[in-house]
Amino acid sequence: MKIVHRNLMPDGSGSVKMTPEEADDLWLAYNLIAQGDMVSCSTVRKVMREAASGGRDSERVKLQLQIKVEGIEYDKEGSALRIRGKNMLKNEHVTVGAFHTLEIELHRPFVLKKELWDSVALDELNQASDPKASADLAVLLMQEGLAHLFLVGKSVTTTRSRVEASIPRKHGPAVAGYDKALNKFFNNVMQAFLKHIDFSIVRCAVIASPGFTKDQFHGHLLLEAERKQLRPIIENKSRIVLVPTTSGYKHCLREVLEAPNVMNIIKDTKAAKEVQALKNFFSILSKDPSRACYGPKHVDVAHEQLAIDTLLLTDELFRSGDVATRQKYVNLVESVKASKGEAYIMSSMHVSGEQLAQLTGVAAILRFPLPELEDLEM
């Protein structure tokens, strides 16, 4: 994300002009923009004009609109951000108060004006403008008959492709069928691999599976690359890493990110830190259950007693339309930080964030055990 211009007042309001550069930035924008903010951007609108003869003519006009945000939508599959709201500026084509949907696109600057830029929002903004390289890891998680291709970004993990095939057992007459089906499956996976993985963007490609499927596929991939002279694969042979997991389902992505050789590659990125924090939480929960808690009520109680050491939240909590809730969580984060604790706001598009979201979205590791939480209702 490129921050073009920043204009913040001491009372917290202000406007920032920014240009999103990659899909991750759209996610960040999604987190920043809330209901009631003003967004201005150049956009296209269909305008009806009355011709002299009385007939109506519609025309697509490019104009600069400033709208007051009523609704925001993030499209996961298409990586697009749409903002719906009422027009604020007087405009020759569009009346004030008319509804319009803005689509935030890559490489097009837009201005975001907020009433209150709270600390969380400012943090995120700073992080976004950091020119550090993003995590960008491509993970192929597979098992016999099922494969998922993920792209792990800075704040977003997207599923690029999913291949499923039914592979019969191998006994008796069906042995040939097994081989054939397996080959077909591998070919399909390889096509997805070649299509979605661009080695110039991605740091490395990870192939993960339980059992021997990954070795089989790796062998198949290299063989085909030699045969068809596929330059991208041959050149980047060394950037393909094999990792064992316990299954091929999506939740094992977590295991992939925890594997030591993958961790080395991504250790300075946000995704790795999140995974580590969540792992800590689970291990403490199993070793010493009264030192970990989850759920808004429990965390509140723990906070009152100033017991929170590490706070884990998902960014979904900050996106709620209700200003009061957002305020509450912002305060929580600030006070935890003030008492020398740590707060991790996890992107709910990452595996770890997803898992946390399933656990109600907020969790905490405590400084000292609080056994009375056990009896409190969730």
Place this chain on the structure above:
Amino acid sequence: MPGSELVGMPHKGGYRAHFEDDYDAYEDYDYDSGDDYGDELFERDKTLQELGKDKNAVARQEEAFIVWRCPICTYDNEDSLTACEMCGVLRNPLVNPSSRSHSSGDNVSTERERSAPVESKLPAKVADRRSGVTEDDSLVISGKKTFVASNIGRTNSSFSGSGKAKTDVETKSTSANLKKQKAPEKQDKGISNQLNLAVVGHVDSGKSTLSGRLLHLLGRISQKKMHKYAEEAKQHGKGSFAYAWALDESPEERERGITMTVGVAFLKSRKYDVVLLDSPGHRDLVPNMISGATQADAAILVIDGSIGSFEGGMDATRGQTREHAQLIRSFGVDQIIVVVNKMDVVGYSEERYDTIKQKLGTFLRSCGYKDSSVTYIPASAMENQNLIEKPSDAKLSWYEGPSILEAIDSIQLPARDYSKPMLMPICDVIKLESQNQISACGKLENGAIRAGDKVLVLPSKERAKVHSLLRDSHPCNVARAGDNVTILLQGIEENHVTAGGVICHPDFPVKISSCLELKILVFDIPTPILIGSQMEFHIHHAKTAARVSKIVSVLDPKTGKVTKKSPRCLLSKQNAIIEVILDKTVCVEEYSKCRALGRVFLRASGRTIAMGIVTHVTESEW
């Protein structure tokens, strides 16, 4: 879509209600209380719920009301009638057609023929959709549920391959019923005597070698083939795997020297037709082992007796001996033969055998196996000691017990549900390029099936016809509950039949759902189970990802009463009721209605974390 309704045959309203009654009555019917975890979990439920219907009362009630079922329309007519009230088919077709009493309000189809001189199947002129019934009244006879205690006279007239019409008024035993039917066919000796035996154990304990050796000794593999295997194995530098290659047929498995998927082999012991299910022992391949062992009636647990290996197998985290034994027990298997293999390596030492027996004994007892159903046998697969006959080696003379084959013969077959509607979970799907046929393999759980029957394939909800049946590569005419068969289907496309699906009777479809309530027993787990925990869900041959959506309550292991509602998390060895949401829909039934489809396993992080039964299916697709 024609197949979308359950009962589409135009009929009197009363018929339908009657049918439902049957089903309800049948639900309360006896569940064999086998000794598996599922039962322990379930039995407590039953007593707690107090079903209120005494099953004896139900049986007595039914005895008073004797009916016979019409083979065409399956309507239950009173005993006094000689022809079906609904469709007019004679009860005893050999009787002169003119003596037929009447055919009452036949709003089914007026073209329905009298069944008088019936040699072949009754004509399929019946206009209703269940015309399949005419060809498959065998299905009606064998597959449909019957009242346990009632006398049901049936016209066994149209019977593929027999031509002889019989009327049998049977008393209680339905298997006896089938026996009578079978007599004219001269094929099987009556009750199915197929025994499904799973061979499990830690990796490299000698399972495939043992199975291969048994097959060879019993003549299922010719000398020539065995020689070929031995030669090839030596060429690949894996001379010691020669016998295992009989089971591990794919090049992948041979190269790595392991079993990757369950190898199925047939052999005949003195008493039974045994289906050997040679399972993989590798940690990562436990899902495959589950899918295979789901079909087992009894098991052989192979232990590597050499120093260090046994201890390795018993290791809590890395040993498969434990996990396999627990899993097998959860499948409801209570009879297990423990083979202490590789005795030649330890010089057939009695001490080593006794140490192993003792350690294992405590463990198996804690799993729930009764001492009387566990048999220990020292053996050596490589040296052919104690496999099918008494040991020849003098060093083994201290052993007095049976050989492996004799132990197999001493296993008792579990009770089979012949009377319930036909049900078979699909283990494997094979498409033969030559014909336009799809074959589905699996073990028939309930009921029976014949060539020519119409069946329903789930979850695609497509109907198909059975072209033929194969058992042990030999075609057969009928297969009954407990048999491991390959069904060749006609009239269905390849992508509609999937492993993990179910083949069932068209009128008794199985529920399909992705939202279930389970009662589980948690094993030893490193991290507690929380709401939102994601895990893999295994049920019969299907597997999918699942997450815990709600932890309803924790139960006391002994009494089954609720000790805590909505706990924060679940720890090891707790009994609990949880709700799960699956990624994909699966065919499932409540455990109380069907065991095979109600047993589930939950795995995560490479280990089995819980085993459970389905107590409630929320949001079924029908």
